[in-house]
Amino acid sequence: MPTVQLLGHAEAAAPAPPAGEDRPWLHHQWRTVEALRDHPLVVNACDTGTGKTEAALRALLLPRLASGSALLIAPTNELLLQHVETARRFVRDHGLPHHVEPVYAEALEQRRRALDGATPRKGATLERVLNEPSALGVATGTPLVVVTNPDIFHYALYHAGYGPHDRRNLFAAFVGRFAYLVVDEVHYYSDRQLACFLFYFALWREWGYFQEGRRVAVLSATPDGRVETYLRRLFPEDGMVAWVRPGEGGGPPIPTLAPMRVDIVAGDLEAWVAAGGREALAGWLAAGEDGAVISSALWRVNTAHALLAADRRFSGALARLTGAETRAARAAAPAHPLVLATPTVDIGYNFDKPGKPRQPLDFVVVDARYADEAVQRLGRAGRVLGRAQTDYPAHAVLLLSEEACAELAALDGATLARPDFRRALAAALPPRPSLAAYLRSYAVLEAFRPILEIRRQMRADLGSFVDGLVRRVQETFAPEGSRWREAGAVALWRKQEVRARIVRGRDRADAADFVDEYLDWLRGGGQGPVDLEGVATALARDPAAVDQLLLPWIAAEHAKWEALLQFRDAFSGPEAGLADPRHLLSGADAVRYDLLHVVANFETQWFPTRADLVAACGVDPGEDCAAYGHLLRQRLAQERLRIGLSYRESAVEPPVWFSLHARRPVALRGLQLHGADARGAAVPLPAEARRALAGDWVPLLLVREADAGIFRLQVQRQGVVARPLDVAFAREEGSGERCWAVLGTAAFTLDAALGGYFRLRERREATGPIFA
Numbered sequence: 001m002p003t004v005q006l007l008g009h010a011e012a013a014a015p016a017p018p019a020g021e022d023r024p025w026l027h028h029q030w031r032t033v034e035a036l037r038d039h040p041l042v043v044n045a046c047d048t049g050t051g052k053t054e055a056a057l058r059a060l061l062l063p064r065l066a067s068g069s070a071l072l073i074a075p076t077n078e079l080l081l082q083h084v085e086t087a088r089r090f091v092r093d094h095g096l097p098h099h100v101e102p103v104y105a106e107a108l109e110q111r112r113r114a115l116d117g118a119t120p121r122k123g124a125t126l127e128r129v130l131n132e133p134s135a136l137g138v139a140t141g142t143p144l145v146v147v148t149n150p151d152i153f154h155y156a157l158y159h160a161g162y163g164p165h166d167r168r169n170l171f172a173a174f175v176g177r178f179a180y181l182v183v184d185e186v187h188y189y190s191d192r193q194l195a196c197f198l199f200y201f202a203l204w205r206e207w208g209y210f211q212e213g214r215r216v217a218v219l220s221a222t223p224d225g226r227v228e229t230y231l232r233r234l235f236p237e238d239g240m241v242a243w244v245r246p247g248e249g250g251g252p253p254i255p256t257l258a259p260m261r262v263d264i265v266a267g268d269l270e271a272w273v274a275a276g277g278r279e280a281l282a283g284w285l286a287a288g289e290d291g292a293v294i295s296s297a298l299w300r301v302n303t304a305h306a307l308l309a310a311d312r313r314f315s316g317a318l319a320r321l322t323g324a325e326t327r328a329a330r331a332a333a334p335a336h337p338l339v340l341a342t343p344t345v346d347i348g349y350n351f352d353k354p355g356k357p358r359q360p361l362d363f364v365v366v367d368a369r370y371a372d373e374a375v376q377r378l379g380r381a382g383r384v385l386g387r388a389q390t391d392y393p394a395h396a397v398l399l400l401s402e403e404a405c406a407e408l409a410a411l412d413g414a415t416l417a418r419p420d421f422r423r424a425l426a427a428a429l430p431p432r433p434s435l436a437a438y439l440r441s442y443a444v445l446e447a448f449r450p451i452l453e454i455r456r457q458m459r460a461d462l463g464s465f466v467d468g469l470v471r472r473v474q475e476t477f478a479p480e481g482s483r484w485r486e487a488g489a490v491a492l493w494r495k496q497e498v499r500a501r502i503v504r505g506r507d508r509a510d511a512a513d514f515v516d517e518y519l520d521w522l523r524g525g526g527q528g529p530v531d532l533e534g535v536a537t538a539l540a541r542d543p544a545a546v547d548q549l550l551l552p553w554i555a556a557e558h559a560k561w562e563a564l565l566q567f568r569d570a571f572s573g574p575e576a577g578l579a580d581p582r583h584l585l586s587g588a589d590a591v592r593y594d595l596l597h598v599v600a601n602f603e604t605q606w607f608p609t610r611a612d613l614v615a616a617c618g619v620d621p622g623e624d625c626a627a628y629g630h631l632l633r634q635r636l637a638q639e640r641l642r643i644g645l646s647y648r649e650s651a652v653e654p655p656v657w658f659s660l661h662a663r664r665p666v667a668l669r670g671l672q673l674h675g676a677d678a679r680g681a682a683v684p685l686p687a688e689a690r691r692a693l694a695g696d697w698v699p700l701l702l703v704r705e706a707d708a709g710i711f712r713l714q715v716q717r718q719g720v721v722a723r724p725l726d727v728a729f730a731r732e733e734g735s736g737e738r739c740w741a742v743l744g745t746a747a748f749t750l751d752a753a754l755g756g757y758f759r760l761r762e763r764r765e766a767t768g769p770i771f772a
Contacts, residue, residue: 002264002405002412008382008391009257009418011050012250027250029055035242036217037062040210041201041235043228044244047418048221048379050256053083055244056182056217057090060145064213066096068179069144073153075188077104078321078330078344083184084147091145099138101129103148106327111135123166126152130173146178150189151567154196158446159453160565168457171450175203179214186220186227191435191749193567195443195477198230199450202472205234207465221379222372222422226435233476246419255390257418258359258382262396266405269295269367270303270637272397277365280397282313285337289362290353292339294377296367298322299601299640301340302585306634314338324586324593334360343373351380358389367399369719370432371425374398404428433718438752440478442564447473448489449565455490483755492561499558502551511550515539518553524660552669559667559697566745573743574692577621578604579613579630590619595626599675599689600641604629606686626692641675641683644724645693645741654729654737662704662739663758665747667697674726700725701747702739707754707761711740714753720746 014030028046032055035042044052056072059065072087074080080102087100103126112125115135128135133142155161156170183197204210220227228243235241265272273281284291295301301322308314319329319336323344333339334351353360359382366377382394400408407428416424451473455466470486495514501507518539519532538545576595578585584602585591598604606629607613613628614620621628635641647668649657661668671693675683702725703711715722720742728736742750751758 001266002408002410004262004264004408004411004413004421005415006260006262006421007415007417008255008259008384009047009050010253010255011046011246011385013252013254015251024254025058026051026055026254026256027248028052028244028246029058031244031248032056032217033059033062035244036065036215038239039242040205040214040240041216041218041231042242042244043218043220043223043231045220045223046244046246047256048376049383049385050221050246051385052219052221053086053182053184054090056184056219057087059180059215059217060090060096060098061094065180065215067143069146069177070098070180070182071153071174071178072145072147072182072184073150074147074184075150076344077149079184080104080147080149081331082350087145087147098143098145099133099136100145100147101136103129103146103152121163121166123162123170126156126162127166127169127173130170130177144177150193150196153200154193154567155565157196157200158449158565160449161567168453171453175200181214181216182219183216184219186218186223191433191438192443192446192745194227194230194435195439195446196567198234198439198476199447199473201234202476203469206468206472222375224372224432224435230435230439230476233479234472254385256383256385257379258384258390258392258394260378260382260394260396262378262398262421264398264400264405264408264411266402267399268637269293269297269300269365269399270307272365272399273304273307277397278308278311278313281308281338281365282311284363284395285313285317290337290351290356291361291363291365292341292351292380294341294343294364294366294380296343296369296373298324298342298597299634300367301342302601302634303637305340306584308338308340320587322586324591326586326588329587350383356387358387358392359384359394361394362392363395363397365397365399369429371422371429372432374400374425374429375422400429430717433749434753437755438749440480440482441484441752441755442748444473444477444482445484445489445492446564447477448484448486449493451486452490452493496558496561499554499561503555503558508551511546511554514550514554518550521553521660556667556669556697560665560699563665563667563699563745564748574626574696576689577610577613577623577625577628579617579619579621581617581619582631584631584634590621592621592623592625595689595692596643596673598629598631599673599685600643601635602631603633603635604631604686606688608688627688629688638678641677642680642724644674644676644726645671646674646726646728647671648728648730650730652729657727657729658704662702663707663754663762665699665701665751667699669697670694671696671698671725676724698743699745699747700741700743701750702741704737704739707758708740710754710757711750714750715742718746718749718753720749 012027014025014027028044029051032042032044036059044055046052060070072083074083084100084102091098091100108122108125111129112122115125133140153174156174159167159171162170201216204214231241293304301320305318305320308318317337319333319339321330321333321339321341321344323342351360361381364378364381368374368377378396381396384390408424411424451466451470458466474482498510502511519536522532522535539550574595575592576598578591578593580586580591581589585593606627607616610624610628617630647670673685673690673693675685677683722740722742725739725741726736727739
């Protein structure tokens with residue numbers, strides 16, 4: 001077990017605080033504000049715990065920004081709420097006129113109710129929040145500091161997620177309302193999410209907003225070099241982007257991080273807790289220390305919680321900070337001596353302990369796959385900026401793979417500065433997935449969605465403004481070329497609008513416009529005798545053929561492309577409504593959570609209806625769910641089920657079906673869940689869970705066994721979940737085949753990474769072997 005001693009870290013003080021400031025400024029904070037005077041975009045890349053958010057807020061003191069509205073984007077709602085409090089305190093302490101408004105789903109719903117039904121649509125409520133200060137109870141003309149999450153920003157910018165009556169207004173509000181944008185923890189975002197911000201920067205640039213004095217601050221303690229590449233493409237001129245990095249001059253040092261001992265351990269969280277971690281944690285708590293346990297996996301957090309909760313030494317000391325907890329429970333969690341958390345606290349989260357003279361967290365136990373994860377999670381402990389005591393040593397347990405521990409073994413006993421340890425971690429741990437493949441393919445397609453709307457709204461004689469934006473997007477995302485050009489992308493999004501009307505049952509007659517495209521899709525099967533002329537005749541004459549063939553295909557295409565507009569990369573599967581009196585999943589007696597997670601990790605008594613659950617357990621999870629259950633026991637690690645899928649095709653032969661559905665994003669309806677134990681043996685699932693997906697069109701990328709090797713490699717690199725998918729064919733008994741699938745928007749990420757390989761394989765298979 002290598003042990004590394006990390007030196008304390010300090011940031012240089014600014015030469016002198018501005019007039020009227022009674023608190024010291026760090027040099028990087030002063031440099032950030034100064035850089036924003038004459039640079040459109042400033043990247044603050046200083047270390048975790050050094051006050052980057054404070055640096056960004058201090059730019060509101062600049063004359064050009066002091067009277068304008070600001071938009072601050074935080075990657076999680078937990079961090080968003082902390083930034084709201086920080087911004088309100090800053091505005092109050094400096095006498096600024098701004099009103100600070102949190103904007104996330106729950107807050108918007110509260111605003112909607114408070115407006116007495118005057119704005120029944122969520123989009124209309126959001127538009128009023130942004131454009132009508134009187135709706136917030138403040139005077140007309142009051143500048144705002146809107147603190148929101150990237151989901152809402154994405155849906156407003158890309159004309160998705162809100163009704164057609166509100167999309168244009170929200171786009172205009174987010175583009176035109178703000179003089180200052182702060183993007184916090186930019187390293188946390190995926191390729192899809194980064195592309196959204198780059199598009200926004202490109203729009204401001206091309207429309208002259210930066211020349212008007214608008215500014216952007218980008219914050220990240222662990223910046224990715226690839227982000228710098230894209231920013232240089234977007235702003236190739238000198239003087240457009242300023243970087244503020246640690247260690248670049250300044251006054252006397254101000255401590256920001258305490259010294260830390262890091263024990264690097266091979267293994268998993270639950271194994272560490274069971275093998276002696278309980279004793280270590282109990283000893284640290286007995287010594288009066290506070291700490292956190294942070295893991296990427298919710299099931300590991302809950303397993304560790306169950307092990308600790310059964311020990312009387314932890315009575316009253318434990319709290320969980322996870323997505324399954326209620327808002328109130330998450331808000332109260334940091335006050336407990338030991339917090340068990342998922343990555344919701346990775347980025348910038350501050351475990352405040354009011355009245356404590358030293359760092360809020362004295363110790364952390366964390367697992368990590370990537371170097372930036374490790375740096376961020378270790379950085380939750382030992383944060384001493386502004387604390388009276390700065391030399392109390394922190395300590396950490398860093399849980400890594402066997403291979404990473406072997407790479408770091410030579411560091412045993414070393415004393416390192418934080419940057420040196422960061423470089424060692426970067427060499428030992430795998431890199432984050434590449435951004436390039438997605439940005440040069442589907443990110444270009446996504447960007448053409450708002451561009452289509454802009455062309456619709458803008459006068460024809462102003463088309464050059466849109467043309468410049470198109471060129472800037474292409475030069476930034478795909479300078480070597482993209483599979484998507486404006487004409488093809490715009491045509492796709494126009495068709496998607498028609499598909500949406502057909503799927504909703506409003507314009508069935510428009511289905512005839514898709515016959516040729518459907519026939520071209522069938523022709524692409526190319527592996528069997530498909531009577532295309534007969535299909536075309538049936539579609540022209542027989543409404544039943546339209547119902548059985550064309551409309552399901554239109555619905556599948558609609559579901560597939562609609563998934564691309566969803567912001568989060570993970571598959572948002574069906575929810576289960578649960579009674580949880582033993583608090584196995586969360587601290588609440590009733591909870592709603594992802595059904596696939598529940599089936600895999602808990603023994604559950606299932607009920608046919610919500611009313612049956614309420615009658616049997618006396619609690620109501622609220623709203624309708626796909627299934628209802630009573631959590632009985634969390635499965636041990638070796639008992640966890642592997643959740644797979646099955647699909648039965650009744651009309652098409654295997655060669656044709658796989659040609660149409662494999663190696664490309666598609667959507668299937670009729671998927672059923674099945675379970676297997678650690679040895680691969682089938683485990684029956686209750687009907688309520690097995691059929692939870694059957695009625696939905698589920699977007700996915702499917703591969704056969706011939707492609708499974710490279711597919712698994714990319715799944716591992718991209719950090720997504722692949723599930724077995726058993727496909728059976730009714731026309732050929734015994735013709736079932738085990739395939740693999742990635743669900744949801746991740747299908748497009750995998751296709752971007754593997755599309756070239758897939759097309760090459762298809763060309764080779766079409767031509768067959770060539771013998772000299």
